[in-house]
Amino acid sequence: MDKILELKQIVKIYGEQTKNPYKALHEIDLSIQKHSFNAIIGQSGSGKSTMLNIIGTLDKPTQGQVMFNGIDISSYTKEQLAEFRNRRIGFIFQFHYLLPEFTAIENVLMPYRISKQPLTDSVIQRAKDLLETVGLTNYINTPSINLSGGQQQRVAIARSLINLPDMVLADEPTGNLDSDTTENVYQLLREINAKFKTTFIIIT
């Protein structure tokens, strides 16, 4: 089986230059197979978000290597990293950070707009298809502020997929949803994993 991601001896120390440095990650090794669906479970404060932020290139490790498809991404420039993150990785957060005044489809298209590619009929169709996949066909043009919490998280899931990422990272994506909605969201993520072969790493 092919690996999409490998962490090698990752160490993260916060406040390294301060009197009270804190070692949040201790020589972490992790390997993730392509197309796999992974859940990471751990106590609060155990370093889950720290690790996911490093995987998502939102933060840098103090030591160690992050290999993506066999390439050490620490060699990337800032610009290369930004493009890599935008094109190859999708993010779903606990608080979905939708733009409230924008419609569902405008929010879904946002990572695509950021990539500065021209809007085409095919990407608009992809956004509509993704909204259909997450069960929001009737809400395409609804401002996200008028959607329920569960519906907003579904928009965020569709948004994470618009650039057809290789990997989606989700940090407690159902943390502020009720238990029925939570079950639906996980069901949906599993369906997307099966349909698009997107690799998932989910903190639960």
Ligand code: ADP
């Ligand atoms: P989890 O997501 O598992 O709850 P985190 O990765 O958020 O854990 O945090 C791991 C540890 O690192 C915690 O003790 C937290 O207080 C500490 N930590 C997280 N972010 C920072 C930061 N920016 N500066 C200093 N300490 C931090």
Ligand code: MG
């Ligand atoms: Mg966390």
